[in-house]
Amino acid sequence: MIFNKTLTHWYSINKRSLPWRETKNPYYIWLSEIILQQTQVKQGLPYYEAFVSEFPTVFDLAKADESEVLKLWQGLGYYSRARNLHTAANYVVDTLNGLFPDNYKDLLKLKGVGDYTASAIASICFNEETAVVDGNVYRVLSRYFGIDTPINSTKGAKEFKALAQELIDKEQPAEFNQAIMEFGATQCKPKNPDCKICPFQESCIAFNKNRIEALPVKIRMAKAQIKHYNYLVFLSEDGKTVLEKREGKGIWQNLYQFPLIESKHNLKSSEIKDVISRHKLLENRTYTWSEYNEDVIIHKLSHQHLHTKFWVINLKTLPKDAIATNKIRKFAVPTLIGNFIESFNF
DNA sequence: AAAGCGGGGCT
């Protein structure tokens, strides 16, 4: 088919040189695909290099502690990817004797591997004819074929998967999959795509109907909610502070942070005084406290805007489980906390 | 079917 030939030819000329394109080792391809989920190449690249260097084989990754994996993942976001990565590595080592799954169906059994990632690994490493559908593929196909089905709907997912599967080059599924993604990433971009130099000018429906900006169609996501975070930065005279591990459901699971007090609104100094005084670490204690940032620090996540204040509390001693402040960088922390640690003079 | 999950970059 002409679409195929044009696309793969475009790719042969325009593909970027990237480290995971130098290998077909499924462990490395898997690492790169997990890192690149919802993440641009530029942001993921240094993490890929770090993981390959720190964990050269799936055995190295499996035998590490989850805390080490999270630390290396720090700053990349969507931390369930790191936890699932570690879980899957142990599954490969313990259940599959270190032998990586070599087909779409078995790849799907790995935690954190869904339809896209299983298709990517199966095609790239094992030449299986499984079409990938990522954000790039949605965009390219919706524009080229003029499809209005919302890409983030169940109907859209099925429709675009079926279309991609129909189009995939059976002779070279790996090249086709990477070509269509690369084309979406570097030429058929969300904003200001390079239509002027596009090889699909004649046949692209969106271009010829002047609908490039209208496609793809996407259902709007809910607006981010505002939350108010007050972090208590304890400091003892012997150079210790308190970090707590985030447990349970929400954001930053298994990462560390300072003791947190969430409030209904932004607390002024006069309002937080009593709240601090009721903290369990301060029962019958003598301490002084001060406001670190007068203006709230707004940390923006996809679904939440965190309006944050840090409060520094000085006191003589802290409990046994307090940590030395010169060891604080050993812990995996969210970027919000990491930024504070870098700016605060411990 | 919908919600929840990060952080960076671009317009």
Place this chain on the structure above:
DNA sequence: AGCCCAGCTTT
């Protein structure tokens, strides 16, 4: 301020 990114899991 809004949208997007080599998506997946849970509800």
